[in-house]
Amino acid sequence: MLIKIKGNSYFYNSRGCIGIYIKDGSATLIDTGIDSDYAKKVDNLLKEMDVLVKSIIITHSHGDHFGGNSLILDRNPGCIVYAPKLESTIIKNPIFEPIYLYGASPIEELKNKFFMAQESRVDEIIKEGKFGDLDIINVKGHSMNMIAVATSDNVLYASDSFFPESILNKYKVPYLYDVEDTLNSLNKLQDTNYDFYVLTHGGLRTKEEAKLDIQKNIERINEVNECIVEFLKEKNTVEGVLKYISQKYDLYVTIQQYFLNISIIKAYLSYLKKIGMIECFMDGKMLHWRTK
Numbered sequence: 001m002l003i004k005i006k007g008n009s010y011f012y013n014s015r016g017c018i019g020i021y022i023k024d025g026s027a028t029l030i031d032t033g034i035d036s037d038y039a040k041k042v043d044n045l046l047k048e049m050d051v052l053v054k055s056i057i058i059t060h061s062h063g064d065h066f067g068g069n070s071l072i073l074d075r076n077p078g079c080i081v082y083a084p085k086l087e088s089t090i091i092k093n094p095i096f097e098p099i100y101l102y103g104a105s106p107i108e109e110l111k112n113k114f115f116m117a118q119e120s121r122v123d124e125i126i127k128e129g130k131f132g133d134l135d136i137i138n139v140k141g142h143s144m145n146m147i148a149v150a151t152s153d154n155v156l157y158a159s160d161s162f163f164p165e166s167i168l169n170k171y172k173v174p175y176l177y178d179v180e181d182t183l184n185s186l187n188k189l190q191d192t193n194y195d196f197y198v199l200t201h202g203g204l205r206t207k208e209e210a211k212l213d214i215q216k217n218i219e220r221i222n223e224v225n226e227c228i229v230e231f232l233k234e235k236n237t238v239e240g241v242l243k244y245i246s247q248k249y250d251l252y253v254t255i256q257q258y259f260l261n262i263s264i265i266k267a268y269l270s271y272l273k274k275i276g277m278i279e280c281f282m283d284g285k286m287l288h289w290r291t292k
């Protein structure tokens with residue numbers, strides 16, 4: 001069932017939220033979900049309402065956000081796909097996601113639909129600013145150039161820009177690409193004043209819930225930064241830091257999650273080096289990190 005938030009703003013949520021903005025008998029989808037089967041559920045519900053999808057806005061290039069594009073495009077002639085620059089490159093070439101996680105020709109374990117959704121065309125690059133009735137807001141950090149979409153109903157489809165406490169408790173150290181950008185985006189969102197926030201993983205949040213979530217996300221990032229700085233008072237490698245953080249937070253570890261986790265650790269190390277807290281150097285032919 002599509003859930004109406006207010007005005008023209010809806011969402012569908014069972015395996016990750018898809019945002020839906022319906023106006024004058026046509027819909028704009030904000031992301032299309034993990035795969036065709038999932039997108040079909042939303043499209044069927046829209047067809048029951050006599051609504052055609054006229055545009056898709058993809059917030060970022062993670063597989064669970066654009067995997068339903070091909071189904072929607074097949075069933076809605078003339079539908080236009082919008083995505084931010086950089087993100088669109090991966091949407092058009094999903095193999096880049098396992099490549100950047102692995103750093104070379106990726107192992108088969110990384111070529112699943114979570115890392116590599118079905119490729120899709122992108123018709124137009126979308127940028128921060130007005131987009132008809134909608135407002136596009138850059139919230140990069142979790143992904144290279146992620147966007148959130150605000151509607152004239154004062155609803156923000158916030159994608160993966162923050163996570164509710166339940167997800168934070170489950171994953172402990174959520175995926176991010178750039179710590180500084182993530183913190184900037186979280187601080188920017190903390191100053192917003194939407195009535196509702198829709199999270200891909202977490203669903204509908206009231207303003208009060210969202211503000212609390214955002215604060216918890218900021219606190220967790222600061223806590224991880226402090227842990228790494230403390231741990232690196234003695235030099236160690238990336239793998240050493242990963243092992244320490246994985247044990248400290250009892251992180252969920254599979255082969256796939258390992259590559260996400262090591263990527264997260266590298267993002268933290270980049271940030272801490274950039275702000276002058278740690279340094280890297282070669283030792284015994286291996287790259288090491290140490291607090292300054």
Ligand SMILES: [Zn+2]
Binds near residue numbers: 160
């Ligand atoms: Zn994501």
